[in-house]
Amino acid sequence: MATSFERLGMDVEGIFPYLSMVEKIGVATSHVLSGYGIARNSESLFRGMRARSARSARVAAAARRSGAAKILHTGTLDLPLCKSDGADHFLYCDQTWDLSLRYRVDRSSLTSKACAEFDEAERRCYAQMRHIFTFGDYVRDNLIAHYGVEPERVTAVGSGMGQIDPYLGPKDYGNGFLLFVAKHLFEAKGGYLVLEAFRQARLRRPDLKLVVVWDGRDESLPRRYPEVQFRSRLRWGVLTSLYRRAALLVQPMLNDPWGQVYLEALASRTPVLGLNRNGLPEITHHGAQGFLVDEPDADALAGAILEAMSDPSRLALMGLIGQRYVQRHYSWDKAARKMAAVMADFERPFDPVTSNPTLNKESDR
Template sequence: MSAFPLRFELPDSQACAYAGAGHRRFERLAVSSVFGDPLDRGTWSGAPYNVIRSLQKLGIAAEGIHSGFSRGERALLGVHYLMQGYGRPPSGEALLRIRVARQRAAEQLASIARRRHIRHILHTGTLDLPMQPCRELVHYLYCDHTWALSLPYRPAREAYSTSAVEEFDQLEREALRNVEHVFTFGAYVREHMISHYGLAPDRVTAVGSGMGQIEPYAGAKDYTRPDLLFIAKHLFMAKGGGMVIEAFRLARQQRPDLTLTIVGDKRSRAYIPALPGIRVFDHLPWRELQRLLRMSTMLVQPMLNDPWGQVYLEALLSRTPVIGLHRNGLPEILEDGRHGFLVTEEKPAAVAEAILDALADPLRLSAMGLSGQRHVLQTYSWDRVAQAMASL
């Protein structure tokens, strides 16, 4: 059976298994997540929530399924992890990568789908994909990264044993064989799915992403003001906070008027020294965050291992050029530097140099702000994602 369109009919024998009896039309789709309720805007930066809402606009009866584990189940998975000889798990996510966890998540998801009479499932990660071919359910995947792409930049990379790395990569291959179609945020992830995991090109489509609640900015903006913004939320070091602080200190030696606004949480404050020119906010309402994005001259966000970074899109939507590392999805978002600055070295001195270079040319920043906003408006929205998925 063809995966799309999502309005499809089943033979009577199969329809009985889902509808109770008779021949009927199915128009339902589940969007799943192992990390939280897909209808919670806090799950995976709100991507599942926004995809569900945009699919519903197209007339598809999309709903969410949380395929995660209880605290007790996670404790048992920790035992399994140790028994496999992988050592101590470096993260909670590592527990979900072992075979027994994947199988359990897939079985739990399939059970819920059967009870709800749902046949099509859009996964927002690989950890609840079936590990064997599944005839009764049709599986799709929407992802922003792959295990192999993320590995080199993982902060706890050395904590993964060689056997764990090899096993996890093999499990990804097995799971991806059972997917009808893969949708990716970025083209670079699509290319990796094809080259590394061997998926046929016609089974993988880059559909991009949308954003949160930040609205486009059309007001006045002064690019001569050296006001930098860094948005850490609860992941200060992983978002590159340590590098930002040191880069700011170095750059301020030549630009004493430089300021840095940090949006983090209470845990972030432990990493932030009492330096002149720095102000810190804990979690902010969307309207206040939107104001900061609009008033800042640049977003300095050298994220160590963020695969895409919706905050980049939200900054560009606010006509705020971006400084970040030349890795993962940022080169694609910035169109190789048209709308911001790509730093090739993961060093504070390199980030400081990029800051000073950018501030030296306010007219260039203004042009980048305009081109970046135009690019985002033309390219990225959740409605476009949903339309691309449903139009295949």
Template sequence: MAKKRLAVISLNPSPPAPVATRSTLKAIQQAFPDFEIEVIYVTDLMKRARLRMVTAAAVAGVSYMPDLLRRRKVLKYAFFRTPFVYRWIGHLLRREIDPDRYDFTIQIQSLFDASVPGVPNFIYTDHVHLENLNFDGFDESDLYSEGWRACEREIYHNATTVFTWSSNVTRSLVEDYGMDPGRVECIHTGSNSAIPEAQPLTPERYARKEILFVGHDWERKGGPVLLQAFRKLEDRHPDASLTVIGRVPETEDLTGVDYLGRVPLETLPAHYARASVFCMPTRLEPFGNVFVEAMWQQLPVVATRVGALPDIVEDGVNGYLVPPGDADSLAERLSTLFDDPDRCASMGAASRERAETHYDWPIVIGRMRQRIEAELAAGQPAGAQAAQ
């Protein structure tokens, strides 16, 4: 009997793609050991036609010229968000994916349509474009073109099932894209770091009052707001400390802050393990895997009520959620934790428990496999709309 075969389609290998791409691919490979898995990178196919790459860049430049000139958009992201590139990638994948060769396909990300008539296609995505409208400071003028948005809608409707990382994305697919709720399933995601051994919960760790922030986009991740909140803690908790990992503008006053800049990924677990609280008051976040990593490290999490974070943080159980941009509320919640190391420890334990039940790769991809097997057994028609 011939071995079963599936194709996983991703935009880029990692790096330069986010480390989550590599983690997802590894989890899929472990969850489907009875399948021969072939990985197709879209950009590798595109680079075979250099002249068309130049044309695609020109199309994006013309399509988004005003926003590019005002620096409201970046060309490397706009490049993939035109109908021209959408159709080109679709053509390349239809040539690459032979219905007689593959049992089904899984595409990571939703910047392209990997659906091919006769091959069930499953999407696994952390974000959808229209969900951005639910973030403060983002309005319709910030969206990509109407033509691209129509292409994105088609991507989801051509899929057999769309798997999401979080319930807000699931809701947006149903409400904003008109998806049948039965064709969308939130399965969450796993950690990008190795799972640490659970440590004894000692109040001493949480009594150290060490706040950890990990984020490279200082403004968007809420760094200035955290800094304001930290200054507000000086009277009640003068012994509190703040460690910042990432990139911070040189103009920022970091007096009294342990600023480490960028650190190797393999050293991050040690920083989580030393911390008492994880805090990143982001104002716009598609997901934020650092929150999951902090939960696995038994840390209470203080975050903002945006995007996927209400899935990750159950307010008052494994941390607190505050409005974005609210330094007073942030300082109050941090102070509440520092006032009570036992509460900190209890929330840290709840974080670990939530990570084990929601954000563990074997569980996440196990849900994906179970759904895929059910769809294949039911003979779900694939690419029906793509064939029209």
């Protein structure tokens, strides 16, 4: 994304609001003492007020040093709870806390207090943004409906497809080759669900083959699933080749907000199969170039795999439609141009109190 902005003639400087180990220990202690529960990952840990304040303070300090007039955040965890640096803040996001909470695998580890306070923190942060850009329309809709952000302050701009080049060569959709890709967060991306569904589907279609690209952390999996080929630490060229050879990407991600792998597969003319949630319905144009399963159930997923693989000509057509769709709608340059056009319209300093009706009502009390 930074390169795309630079191609537009913009000066780009990165700000990385890292916390020291001592600060992280303090944040973790505060998280527990605040009654938020036990954080299973750093993403949940940094949603508390103490972590947000520390990270946003680092961003503000860096902005003052550089004299930056506009700051584009690419995540919500370093957003200011209230502005103090004189810069205009913009956000580019693929999800909200409210959307995330619906399917989080660590939901049971968070207390009701944590869920409510994290939601309110996001609401306060969104009020400080001059404008918010989203990957998809479904995130834009949630910002408006749940967080009360004015529609004119949110624009869906899409995303890019990474390094992958569209594949125009021959493909064999009858080869029985299924692909799953999770370089991290294996459980959250549906890895265990895929393995069980594949085992069931293979009882009826012994010619099916599954390649799992993963981080190799659960060393028991290759022993438990000897019929699956596990690959890790792949070079980009090797992964690209797998996308091109696969007849279907089976990626039932439990809570991935968007899914870069979906775009990479479709660019390779490989249809996708996943859960009917988050960004996938939008990416597949509501099933036009993929298969949507309503629930994270191994039986349902196995049935969908068998249905998809029963008709190679249908897969070929889906792959062609999907490739054309993502080429037309998703690129970092297109997203950057849309954001740059919006940001160029703002030259006056933004006052969230006078510009936000919700804050106006609160300040009048």
